[in-house]
Structures are given as C-alpha cells and as structure tokens.
C-alpha cells in the first residue's frame with residue numbers, strides 16, 4: 001500500500017490520524033469521457049481495462065463490460081491479489097508496455113502524478129494515457145458510449161429512473177460500498193462503531209425496500225443494483241470478519257440474500273466473481289488488520305441456490 005508523490009512511489013498506509021481514526025477516501029484523478037467525435041472516441045480495440053478481481057469498484061466495470069457485450073472490444077489485465085509495499089503488481093508484465101507495477105501506468109500518463117494508485121484504470125492505447133480511473137464514470141461510459149459499435153442498447157441508467165438511481169447511489173455509496181471500508185479501516189472505537197451502525201441501518205433499509213421492489217429502482221435492473229451487488233457478494237466471506245461488519249450477515253436478510261443470489265445468477269455475472277482473488281486480497285494485503293495474513297476457509301453463502309425472487 002502506498003502512493004505516488006510527484007511521480008515517486010512511497011510506501012505508506014492510509015493516514016487516519018488527522019481524522020480521529022476515520023478513513024476518508026481520496027477522489028479519483030483522471031476523469032475523461034468517451035464520445036463519438038470527441039478526443040476519446042468509441043473505437044473497437046482502442047481501450048484497455050486494468051482491474052483487480054478482488055476490488056468491488058473494479059468489479060463493477062467488469063460486470064458492465066460483460067453485460068454490454070464489450071469483451072471483444074476492450075481488453076483486460078488483472079493485477080495480483082496481494083497489494084503490498086509496492087502497491088498493485090502484475091504477475092506477468094502487462095501487455096501494453098510490459099510494466100510489472102500498476103503505478104508505472106500512472107506515471108506514464110502523468111510523469112509527476114501525485115495521489116493513490118488505484119484500480120480500475122481505463123487506458124487509451126491511441127494517446128497512451130489514462131482515460132478515466134473512477135469506476136462510477138467508467139460504468140456509465142460502458143453503458144452507452146459504445147452502443148453503436150456493439151448494437152447493444154440495454155440501458156442501466158435510463159433517463160426516467162435517473163433521479164431515483166442517483167438518490168439510491170448516494171446513500172448506498174456512502175453507507176454501504178464505502179461504509180464497509182470506513183468500518184474496516186477505522187483506527188478508533190468510535191469511528192468504527194459509527195460506521196458499522198450506519199452500515200447496518202442502511203442494510204435494514206434495503207431489506208425493506210427489496211420486500212417492496214424487485215430491484216432497487218423498481219421493476220428493472222439498473223447500475224444501482226450492480227454497484228450494490230459487488231459489495232454484497234464480498235460481505236459474508238470478507239467484510240463480516242475482516243472488516244468487523246458482524247452485526248448480521250447478508251444471509252440473515254431474506255430479501256437481500258435472494259437478491260444477491262439472483263444477481264449472481266444473472267447471465268455472465270458469476271464469471272466475473274472470483275472468491276480466491278477476493279479473499280487473498282483482503283486478508284493477505286491488510287497486514288495492520290490481519291498481521292498473520294492467514295486467509296480463512298469459508299466463502300459465505302451458497303450463491304447457486306434458488307433465489308426465490310419473482
């Protein structure tokens with residue numbers, strides 16, 4: 001774990017001291033768009049996606065790449081699950097530049113880059129730079145920018161539901177997606193308890209909502225569901241133990257459990273879920289939380305059982 005400061009790599013853990021033990025996530029640094037006729041146009045083979053199979057943010061982009069039929073148009077490289085003092089690394093050199101370290105991509109894009117070095121990264125081969133490293137924006141690019149290329153016009157961010165999706169995303173991001181990290185990375189009792197209680201209040205809210213609606217925004221699956229799914233699928237095997245989010249398991253929530261199973265069983269989605277990477281990454285990488293780096297055996301609930309939602 002570390003960061004770049006003016007293009008030089010420094011090994012350091014998150015600084016929570018300045019914030020009374022609370023973890024505060026840094027904003028992503030590259031935020032370009034892809035549009036026909038723009039600087040970055042939606043061409044086949046032009047873009048490459050760098051991901052971790054463990055990372056819930058990167059996982060969103062893999063799901064959207066799959067659902068939108070982009071696999072033959074956008075290549076993928078996967079980092080090793082252990083993120084240690086050199087940050088994310090590649091088992092074998094990545095195909096575009098032969099780099100072994102993910103931070104080399106950041107300094108390739110910006111020689112004096114300062115900030116965290118995260119996945120996912122969407123890379124442009126043509127300009128040899130990072131288009132975007134913010135998953136919430138990458139999934140929206142995937143949702144619509146390449147439709148004329150793929151002929152796939154499935155819409156996970158439909159105009160008529162945008163307001164509701166944004167409302168859901170805001171609370172789910174803050175209290176659940178990022179909420180598990182706030183609980184897990186907290187270094188004071190108070191910061192942990194606050195994050196943990198807020199997280200479970202939000203899960204209780206969703207349990208009720210999913211008793212009234214098939215999917216979060218109503219009758220159709222939207223990006224809000226996929227953004228939530230990548231946290232839910234990691235919850236019982238990792239966040240419940242490793243991040244101390246242990247007031248309840250997802251399996252203890254009938255609606256959330258069925259919903260997680262349904263989304264896992266959605267065509268193409270199970271192939272994007274890799275529990276070996278997920279467990280290895282969290283339990284092995286965070287030495288300050290799990291100093292022995294022993295990885296537990298359990299994988300949480302059986303996601304292949306009938307989901308029972310209709």
Ligand SMILES: N[C@@H](CCC(=O)N[C@@H](CS)C(=O)NCC(=O)O)C(=O)O
Nearest residue numbers: 055056057116117118119133134135
């Ligand atoms: N806001 C970013 C967050 C991405 C993120 O934090 N990824 C984690 C992996 S789960 C990472 O690469 N962390 C490395 C670090 O913080 O140094 C997004 O959603 O794309």
